[in-house]
Amino acid sequence: MGMILDRRIKRTFAANKAPYISSFILIMASCLLFTTFLLLTGNMKALSDSFKHDYALEDAHFTTDKKLDGLSEWESAYRIRIEESAYFDEEIQHGPVLRVFAESESLNRYAVREGRRLSGGDIVINPTFAKANQIRIGDSIRIKDVSFKVSGLISLPNYIYPLKKESDLLIDENNFGFAVIGKEDYARFPSGTHDYSVRGAGSESETDRNLAHFKSALKDRNIAILQWTDVADNPRVTRVAAEIAGIETVGSIIPIAILLLTSVLTGTVLWRMLQREAGMMGTLYAIGYTKSELTRHYLKYPILLSLSASVIGTLLGMAALRPMLVTMTANYNMPLDGMNYKVSILLASVMMPLILLTATGYTVVRRGLKSTPVELIRGRSGTRRIGWLERRVKLGSLGFATKFKVREQFRSIPRSLFLLLGVALATTLLLFGFTIQSSLDSWMRADSVYKYKHEYIFNSFQQGTAPGDPFSLASFKLKQGEGKSLTVFGINPDTKSIYLEDGKGHAFHYDGVIATKPLANRLRLKPGDSIELEGKTDSRTYTVTVDRIADSYNGEFIYMPLAEFNDMLHYPKDSYLGIWSKDHLDIPEEKLFSALSIEDVQKAYNSFSRRLQVVLGTTSAIAFLIGLTVIFVVTSLIMEENKGTISMMKVLGYNKKEVNRLILNSSAYLVAFGFLLGIPLLFVSLSAMFRLIAQSTDFNMQVQINFVYLLLGFVIVYVMYGSTKLLSRRKIKKIPLGEALKPGLE
Amino acid sequence: MFIQVAELRKSYPSGNTRTDVLKGISMSLEQGEIGVILGPSGSGKSTLLHILGGLDGGDSGEVRVDGVDISRLHDQQLAGYRRERIGYVFQFYNLIPNLTVGENVEVATYISKSPLALDRVLEAVGLLDKKNRFPTELSGGEQQRVAIARAVVKNPRLLLCDEPTGALDSATSRDILELLQHVNRTYGTTILIITHNTAISRMAHRVFKMKDGAILEQAVNETVISAERMEWE
Known part of the structure; x- marks a missing residue:
């Protein structure tokens, strides 16, 4: 039986192209995004795990004030592997900085991405830096007046996200990269810094215990650990996981939101079709067709639609995986050793739309077929009943045009819901990029804490008169909560290098312990509260009582007077580890652990901002596509439902403008509501996202919705609406006067 | 004459040929009169x-x-003509289902320069108390009354009724025809009704009988009777 009836399906699709093509596009986009994102994140996780395992990623790295002798003894005593991880920073052609490492044997081994491994006189560098600075394999680079030949492009497991400083937020491949040279070559360059990588041999808890004993032993031998970073706190390694988790969340939420939207759309379109075909269904009943036969026939519409769109979308997603992985592994400096198309993701991508749309279709079809054959033949099921809301709404005092438009929205709640949610989703996506940009801009502008231009951190304690503003710093782990890391600064009480204030804009004196706002928010701190910290370098517990909370969002930090800081950590009296300065200082390189200029931060931000523009553009394009599709479909549905009304208006003498104004403008309020609904949605989703970022980084941004961007977003949404109206005018013009003269109510 | 038609011809394409629907029609109707055009389906x-x-x-x-x-x-002028001078009553009412009775009538007042008072018209058609009901909550006869109110409220010069009682039973049909007669007498509106039902011709001033695109007969009715006295055939 199905065969004959099913011949209609293709014809029905052809006769009602707009809603079906729109559903098709939405489902396809949803499956494309779902497959691409989830395959991408799955592959990235696997690649990152195998890279870290196969190339022996460290468990921690640390810097001491003295050289560690007899490494093998330490290793056997604490069941750990230690390797010197010496490096220095070198400016290439008086511009970008290349961090040069000595080739390691056991930990943090390099992976060759292109070219060959090192032999004497060779250098291998990271690909993004090479590309940004137009360095090719075979080129020569001068390092400290010695010429090296680039033999290959590499990745390092401890520099997956190549940040210059661990506290940096953004990578800047134009200005920072890393390289490895042979041990013999490296020996030619003396270094005063004692850097080491360490990895435990036993389980995680055993390693933790062994490392704590190791730190104590160092202290007992009067070797100070100047800096200690566990791999879990190393953003060069962990940032990739945080960002993959972010992509995974977005990659699941957006496609599902699009799918839900499409279900509402398909349900509405199917319901309209059933209403239109009530007479035909009644006749088929009368001939002898059963309810289940008719149900099967009508279910073929959502099944065919979702299956064809999801298969194509999933295939496109699979095709997009390789170029995406190539881009991602290039960004994250990981070798691309293989790809995996996880069957469960592919199956989910195909099945989700199928199940969702079939379920929606089934509900709608069973409801449509509830009426008796006689009712269907008489078209009673086609005569829609007035809904509860329509009946309740009182519009007495409003003008006719307003009443008409409001009633039009109440006429089909699913249709209005589809428009409202569609516009809200499009608005959220559209403003997503804009708001991230303006939040970042505002974060950069408001980052007025730092008044210095250069920061120098030494590789050993300094004493005596400082050539700038002295400070010290140490890493700690919070004893509360999930043990997040934070930095405590010891600062000069009269410092002018940083500026902290209270919520009312009053500058602080630096004679007490100050916690920044993000830290206070995380721990619900108020002045007078104490917090317990575990020293990263000595694993000891310290208690700090906070005197003031600074209204500053530069990160989760504690500032305290330098003398108090030295006293607490038993550091030498009047010693310091760093200098802040407004001018560039000539400090011998072998004395430095790191040097940073604020200008570098600005450069990194500018480079990041340029990359962000691309993401922003893509998100906006997707938003525009969704918005346009949703508005176009709803306008088409409104016109379809109002064919008779439009024709009748023409008969009554309404001119084109009046008809267009009433019919096409009827959704204007809902489009505006959808836009307004999108703003809190955006706020909630971005706040959640920023909170997630803040948990894994020191980067605390506040959601800043810029009025100009809001206005721009509103204009874009109305441009979508306006273009749809322009397209629809022609259709309204085509509706014949005779439509009103046909029998029937609707 | 209020309506003057002379030698009107109209044909529609039908495959490779054309079908003549009107074959040189001539007719006229005075202002304030009720005219009835009788004829079978396909008569034009x-x-x-x-x-x-x-x-x-x-x-x-x-x-x-x-x-x-x-x-x-031209098209724009025709829209103005329909807007200012013509009222339409359809066989299947053509009401907008999601507008109330009052709002359906407002559809016409919205574009009219000098409409009649909405409530008075609704009172005249006997539906003032159902002003806030929706069309689906009314009987067929009541829906046709709303359609008549919508046509009349513009205060048109000519009311054209296409089988206004075609979907109604005889008692309701009589009510509707009474209402049309009442409109004709109260507002002086010229009314032209097309119908299959020959009984309706007794309330008309002029009767035109059509067949195959031509007027076979036109007559002036000297003994117009009130719709309530009409006998249904």
Whole structure:
């Protein structure tokens, strides 16, 4: 039986192209995004795990004030592997900085991405830096007046996200990269810094215990650990996981939101079709067709639609995986050793739309077929009943045009819901990029804490008169909560290098312990509260009582007077580890652990901002596509439902403008509501996202919705609406006067 | 004459040939009169009504309504003509289902320069108490009353009714015809009704009988009777 009836399906699709093509596009986009994102994140996780395992990623790295002798003894005593991880920073052609490492044997081994491994006189560098600075394999680079030949492009497991400083937020491949040279070559360059990588041999808890004993032993031998970073706190390694988790969340939420939207759309379109075909269904009943036969026939519409769109979308997603992985592994400096198309993701991508749309279709079809054959033949099921809301709404005092438009929205709640949610989703996506940009801009502008231009951190304690503003710093782990890391600064009480204030804009004196706002928010701190910290370098517990909370969002930090800081950590009296300065200082390189200029931060931000523009553009394009599709479909549905009304208006003498104004403008309020609904949605989703970022980084941004961007977003949404109206005018013009003269109510 | 039609012809393409729907029709109706066009399906009466209402144009001939030669009007002017001078009553009412009774009538007042008072018209059609009901909550006869109110509220010069009782039982039909007669007497509106039902011709001042695109007979009715006295055949 199905065969004959099913011949209609293709014809029905052809006769009602707009809603079906729109559903098709939405489902396809949803499956494309779902497959691409989830395959991408799955592959990235696997690649990152195998890279870290196969190339022996460290468990921690640390810097001491003295050289560690007899490494093998330490290793056997604490069941750990230690390797010197010496490096220095070198400016290439008086511009970008290349961090040069000595080739390691056991930990943090390099992976060759292109070219060959090192032999004497060779250098291998990271690909993004090479590309940004137009360095090719075979080129020569001068390092400290010695010429090296680039033999290959590499990745390092401890520099997956190549940040210059661990506290940096953004990578800047134009200005920072890393390289490895042979041990013999490296020996030619003396270094005063004692850097080491360490990895435990036993389980995680055993390693933790062994490392704590190791730190104590160092202290007992009067070797100070100047800096200690566990791999879990190393953003060069962990940032990739945080960002993959972010992509995974977005990659699941957006496609599902699009799918839900499409279900509402398909349900509405199917319901309209059933209403239109009530007479035909009644006749088929009368001939002898059963309810289940008719149900099967009508279910073929959502099944065919979702299956064809999801298969194509999933295939496109699979095709997009390789170029995406190539881009991602290039960004994250990981070798691309293989790809995996996880069957469960592919199956989910195909099945989700199928199940969702079939379920929606089934509900709608069973409801449509509830009426008796006689009712269907008489078209009673086609005569829609007035809904509860329509009946309740009182519009007495409003003008006719307003009443008409409001009633039009109440006429089909699913249709209005589809428009409202569609516009809200499009608005959220559209403003997503804009708001991230303006939040970042505002974060950069408001980052007025730092008044210095250069920061120098030494590789050993300094004493005596400082050539700038002295400070010290140490890493700690919070004893509360999930043990997040934070930095405590010891600062000069009269410092002018940083500026902290209270919520009312009053500058602080630096004679007490100050916690920044993000830290206070995380721990619900108020002045007078104490917090317990575990020293990263000595694993000891310290208690700090906070005197003031600074209204500053530069990160989760504690500032305290330098003398108090030295006293607490038993550091030498009047010693310091760093200098802040407004001018560039000539400090011998072998004395430095790191040097940073604020200008570098600005450069990194500018480079990041340029990359962000691309993401922003893509998100906006997707938003525009969704918005346009949703508005176009709803306008088409409104016109379809109002064919008779439009024709009748023409008969009554309404001119084109009046008809267009009433019919096409009827959704204007809902489009505006959808836009307004999108703003809190955006706020909630971005706040959640920023909170997630803040948990894994020191980067605390506040959601800043810029009025100009809001206005721009509103204009874009109305441009979508306006273009749809322009397209629809022609259709309204085509509706014949005779439509009103046909029998029937609707 | 209020309506003056002379030698009106109209044909439609049908495959490779053309079908003549109106074959040189001539007719007239005085202002304030009720005219009835009788004829079987396919006689061309609906086409004639559509041309008089400015919904369609003839191929040749002259059509004057209220002094206006509507065969010379372009689309925009025809919309203005329908808006200012014509009221329509359809067989299947053509009400907008999600607007209340009052709002359905407002559809017409919204574009009218000098509409009649909405409540008075609703009172005249006996539906003032159902002003806030929706069409689906009314009987067929009541829905047709709303359609008549919508047509009349514009205070049109000519009311064109296409089988106004075609979907109604005889008692309700009589009510509707009484209402039309009442409109004709109260507002002086010229009314032209097309119908299969010959009984309706007794309430008309002029009767036109059509068949196969031509008027076979037109007569002036000297003994117009009130709709309530009409006998249904």
